[in-house]
Amino acid sequence: MIEAKNFTLPGLEEDGGLINAMVRYRPESPATEVSATPFERPRVQLSLVLLHGISSHKETWLPTIEHLFQLQQAAPTNVFTIVEAWSLDGPNHGHAGIMNQHKLAGRIPGEQAARAILVFLNSGLVAAGSTVVAIGHSAGACIMVQSTDDYPVNQLPFASLIMVDPPMLTPETLSIALREGWPLIRAIDIARKRKDVWPSRAAAREWLAKRWPWSRWDPRVLDLYVEHALCDLPTPSHPDLKAGVTLSTTREQEAWGYSGHDDAHASLERLKDLCPAIPVHCIFGGQIDMVPLEGQAAIVDEAAGRRMRSIVRVAQSGHLIVQENPRDLALALWGILHEDYGQPSARAADAARL
Numbered sequence: 001m002i003e004a005k006n007f008t009l010p011g012l013e014e015d016g017g018l019i020n021a022m023v024r025y026r027p028e029s030p031a032t033e034v035s036a037t038p039f040e041r042p043r044v045q046l047s048l049v050l051l052h053g054i055s056s057h058k059e060t061w062l063p064t065i066e067h068l069f070q071l072q073q074a075a076p077t078n079v080f081t082i083v084e085a086w087s088l089d090g091p092n093h094g095h096a097g098i099m100n101q102h103k104l105a106g107r108i109p110g111e112q113a114a115r116a117i118l119v120f121l122n123s124g125l126v127a128a129g130s131t132v133v134a135i136g137h138s139a140g141a142c143i144m145v146q147s148t149d150d151y152p153v154n155q156l157p158f159a160s161l162i163m164v165d166p167p168m169l170t171p172e173t174l175s176i177a178l179r180e181g182w183p184l185i186r187a188i189d190i191a192r193k194r195k196d197v198w199p200s201r202a203a204a205r206e207w208l209a210k211r212w213p214w215s216r217w218d219p220r221v222l223d224l225y226v227e228h229a230l231c232d233l234p235t236p237s238h239p240d241l242k243a244g245v246t247l248s249t250t251r252e253q254e255a256w257g258y259s260g261h262d263d264a265h266a267s268l269e270r271l272k273d274l275c276p277a278i279p280v281h282c283i284f285g286g287q288i289d290m291v292p293l294e295g296q297a298a299i300v301d302e303a304a305g306r307r308m309r310s311i312v313r314v315a316q317s318g319h320l321i322v323q324e325n326p327r328d329l330a331l332a333l334w335g336i337l338h339e340d341y342g343q344p345s346a347r348a349a350d351a352a353r354l
Contacts, residue, residue, distance in 0.1 A: 001028040001043075009123055011091065012115055013084030016103055020116050021089040021096040023058055027069045027082075041180070044080040046343050047130040050087045052115070053138025054257035055191070055249050058087040059228045060322055063220045067330030079099060080341040083127050090143075090249075091116050092223065092257075092268070097248040098231045100177050100351075107256035110263030111141075114147035121147075121157050131341070134158040135333070137322050138283070139257060141166035145267035146272065150317040153277035160309075160340050162333065165290070165319045166299060168268040173295045174261055183290050185256070191254040196247045204245055217323040225323075272305035278308040279340045283321065283332050290319035310336060 003026045011018040017330055048059045048068075065085045072082055090098035092108050126132060133159075136144035141163035148156050167184050169177060177185050198204035205226045208214035230245040237250045247254075274280055282300055291299075300308050312332045317325035 002062075002069060003028050004062075006095075007125060009119055012209045015091075015103075015112050018091040018103055018116070019096060020091065020101045020119055021058065021094065021099065022125075023087050025062070025065050025069075025085045025087070027073065043078055045127060046337065046341065047080060047126050047132050048085040049121070049126075049134050049144075050085060051134075051136045051140030052087070052090070052093065052146055053140050053320075055093070055254045056137075056228075056254070056322075057229045057248070058089045058231055059094070059224045061085070061087045062224060063218055064322060064330045064333070065194045067327050068333060069072070071154070071330060071334045077338070077342065079343070080337065082337075083130060086120070086126070088117065088120060089251045090140075092147060092253045094123060094144065094228050095179060095250045095268055096325040097249070097250075097253070099235050100230075101248075104250075104253065106238075110143050110146045110251075110266065111149070111294070114149065117143065117147040118157070127235075128336065131158060131159045133160050133162065133337070133340075135162045135164065135165040136166070138167055138319065139260065139263070140164075142168060142260075142263050142267035145270050146263065148274060149266075149270060153273055156278055158272070158278065159160075160281070160335055161274060162283065162330070164283045164321055165285050166267075166282065167291055167319075168264045168299050169261060169269075169291075169295065170268060170298045170304075171265065173298050177295070182292060182295070187290075188255050188258045190249055191258060194251050194254070196248075196251055197233070197241065197244055198246075201245055202231060204230060205285035213323075216318075217320070218326055221323045232273055233351055267307070268299065275305065275307050280306075281312070281336050281339075282311045283307045283312045283314060283329070283336075285318040285321045285324075286313045286315040287318040296306055310339060312336070328334045 005024050007022050009020040011020050048301050090113055091100055114242050134144045229248055231240040231248045233244045233246055235246055238246055300311055314321050314325055314328045314332055321329050
């Protein structure tokens with residue numbers, strides 16, 4: 001079982017005072033303690049900080065987190081333990097999008113969304129003394145990277161970074177994407193034309209379950225989407241509709257999110273600084289459906305200074321790994337955490353760095 005608690009924080013006034021929303025997940029019963037010999041160091045306490053992709057919401061991560069805590073309960077280690085997992089809404093997504101709907105005007109650039117992460121990290125809510133691991137999916141990976149921009153590489157807010165199918169583009173791959181109409185580019189027009197009104201949540205779920213991409217999702221993730229990514233009418237985007245539900249992230253906000261190519265490039269450049277400083281991992285979906293192989297190869301190009309600690313592919317999933325295969329994504333994350341924190345030498349290096 002998991003204990004979930006919601007929090008809100010006021011945003012920066014220079015960013016419009018948008019409310020930040022996050023949920024903290026903790027295992028209700030801690031992993032079975034493993035007896036340590038006198039020569040072993042204390043276990044590392046990990047706090048995971050997770051960010052979703054465009055048009056999603058913080059609760060999307062719950063099935064993956066549930067699987068992680070189940071793995072920890074079934075196979076505890078005396079080297080590290082996940083004490084909490086924080087999942088954050090983007091300021092224009094999920095419950096934050098609903099709370100901020102009257103303040104949203106225009107596109108929220110990646111650096112602004114990144115500052116919202118820093119508001120959380122500086123709030124004192126993260127467990128004291130824990131080691132923070134950043135995990136971002138899709139655009140959330142870009143924003144996680146951008147949240148480090150103002151930090152020197154020896155004082156980063158994260159001990160490691162895990163990017164889940166990041167849609168980052170070099171100028172060269174962006175040019176190709178625009179010329180060839182990659183799915184990442186076509187998503188902008190799809191978002192602008194997306195159906196966004198249903199008479200009820202039940203009707204919305206029935207409609208979504210029959211159509212791509214939602215028909216590919218884990219049923220638990222689809223249920224969470226209907227519960228948390230929809231809001232009751234009327235809204236500022238549909239002021240004349242008095243009944244039914246609509247998207248908490250408006251079609252305009254979604255389309256603006258997909259058009260943030262400058263953010264994708266900026267985060268790719270920042271990785272050149274991060275990769276030598278902390279472990280950076282990349283998880284791709286086994287099915288190529290958003291960024292072609294040549295684009296993915298550019299993201300992890302060692303010759304460009306982006307040397308990943310590991311590159312993993314999760315079968316039976318495409319770009320939307322979190323939604324489509326949370327179980328196997330959790331297994332991939334569990335393996336990565338063992339790679340970074342499962343050895344005494346890694347713990348000693350981490351303690352020295354922090």
